[in-house]
Amino acid sequence: MARSTFDEAEWYDKNSPTQFKDGLRLIKLADPQKGDKVLDFGCGTGNLTTHFSELVGPEGKVIGVDPDGERLALARKTYSASNLEYVQGSANEVPGGDYDIIFSNHAMHYCPDKNATLKTLASKMKKGGKLVYIICVEDQVKVFADNMPGLFGKKFRDTWAAYYHYTSSEDYKRYTIANNFSIDHSEIIVCRYDYKNVEEMVEFRKTHIRGEYDDSEFNLEAMRRAYGEEPFHHNYDYLLVKATYTG
Template sequence: MSTVNKFVEMYANHSALQGTRGRKLIDLAAPESGEHVVDIGCGTGQLTYAIASRVVPGGVVYAVDPDPERLAYARANLPAELKNIRFLNTRAHELGEIPEASIDLVFSNYVFQWIEDKAVALREVGRVLRPGGRLVMEVVGKIIDIQNEISMLAGEEGRTLTRRFFCPNRDEWVAILNDAGFEIEHADWPLLDFDYANLDALFEWWEGTTHGLFKRSAISSADMERLRADYPGRIFFQRNAFVGVARRPYTLRGPHP
């Protein structure tokens, strides 16, 4: 697809881990026929398609993403048999097109680390969920040293990127969800493996997953030479994630003051 933004293609081609984790998260969420679902941060759409296929007949999936180019990619690659996806170019805290208390499941895979004001987004999630409806999410636990290192070398835009990750730990997430009025059913903090064949593969993934906010071209030739000397082959690291299932109570108590 020559007209597709190159960073969208990078993400589509180098997001295997997010895809694998997302499929596990779908199993945890267990969407059922007839349910209405919001997929926050649907990206290139593969997980959205999987959810949509599980909620037929009668179910609907709202595919939400603020990146119009990822959303266009998801539309363009939509399987012909799926007629139950509604694409919304908006953000997690701006779901006004979705009626109040109309959603059974809000699903989000590796998105909430980008959201600075999580309380505002969670208020909107609570608004659209039916009483008893569930939020199922997985999110980055923290930015890893090598991600921080290469970002800091990529000019001011790269340095700004490291400040855009807002990554609470497990206990902080439990508190945030409780304060937003949710009842916690599941809160896990798994340690995940990240494995890249070489530095270029890591660059491809990081450029794609950050929507091009990180640009390896901004790294000086001297710094790039040093990076290649420091990381001559396979790059492996581990990072925690937060996996949570939280419900809107049947009697909504609202966020804590």
């Protein structure tokens, strides 16, 4: 059994440009103001959370929540501020309340029950508060998953299926409205993931599904046949939403 030796949290922090770029776009859409109280739901290593702490100023408050303790440890070490707090939690354990903004970038597709998650987030918001999120939609999984049988072992594929919980863009919007949000803006955006080679794709996937994998789980020879030796990319459709909590 060959266990991954790289630091997953550090690798993720430095090698997730797509999420970071999309997150900056989402922050602009959220339009935080001085003094706002913000929740970053699924904050990861905090490289976006810290932007909110700067925008809301010392009179504001930002809480980043994530279930991954290693990523939170890196966040506290690397992206700290006096008005910023990192808390380990999940869709069922959301800290604080009375938020002006709840921000979730590339995170809610990890939550098994989207309706329950949105209900919880709604209970944490001020009336008139803003919810902004980017989330992968169901049909785009096929772009990657259709190639899985020949490229990845069964253990990895089973873990992938258990770890991600995708649904359609219409269901995401329906759940949002059902939990007393009024949708102000929604659009499908194309998120492009660039890889230098197949090894980099494997490393990227390891950071998104935690666990231990035998070398046989990653068929590099088959990947090279599928993608070649040159840099390549995958495109996925994501749903971007801005909504107001109506209470």
